[in-house]
Amino acid sequence: xxxxxxxxxxxxxxxxMDACNxxxxxxxxxxxxxxxxxxxxxxxxxADICAFAVRxxxxxxxxxxxxxxxxxxxxxxxxxxxxxxxxDHCQFCAEACLNCADVCRSMAA
Numbered sequence: 856x857x858x859x860x861x862x863x864x865x866x867x868x869x870x871x872m873d874a875c876n877x878x879x880x881x882x883x884x885x886x887x888x889x890x891x892x893x894x895x896x897x898x899x900x901x902a903d904i905c906a907f908a909v910r911x912x913x914x915x916x917x918x919x920x921x922x923x924x925x926x927x928x929x930x931x932x933x934x935x936x937x938x939x940x941x942x943d944h945c946q947f948c949a950e951a952c953l954n955c956a957d958v959c960r961s962m963a964a
Contacts, residue, residue, distance in 0.1 A: 861912035864923060867958035868905040868912075871930055874951035875902035878937060881944035894936050894945060901933035901952060908959070920963040927959035 859865060879898035882891040908926040911919040934952030937945040 859913065861962060864958050864962040865909050865912050867955040868909045871951045871955035872902045872905040874948040875933065878944045878948035894940060897933040897936050901929050904929045905955065923959040923963045927956040930956035
């Protein structure tokens with residue numbers, strides 16, 4: 856099977872989606888869930904757009920680059936929100952999100 860030309864971006868999106876899903880689950884278990892509501896919301900949106908971006912790249916959609924530009928914007932927002940929280944799962948997620956945003960922007964350029 857040939858390597859997908861988007862493979863680096865696909866890998867970054869999958870890692871980000873995984874980190875967001877882990878963060879989402881961990882945030883729901885925090886004592887002050889209300890304080891984590893924006894983080895939880897962005898984790899969901901980010902995981903969803905990353906999954907959609909992966910599917911678009913895997914199928915060589917003519918909209919893959921446009922979808923990845925949107926993905927980068929959502930990943931950036933999620934990463935910035937997660938950076939505000941000291942929990943390890945949020946810091947791990949922030950790193951994955953910000954990396955994904957960078958990779959998506961580079962791929963779409």
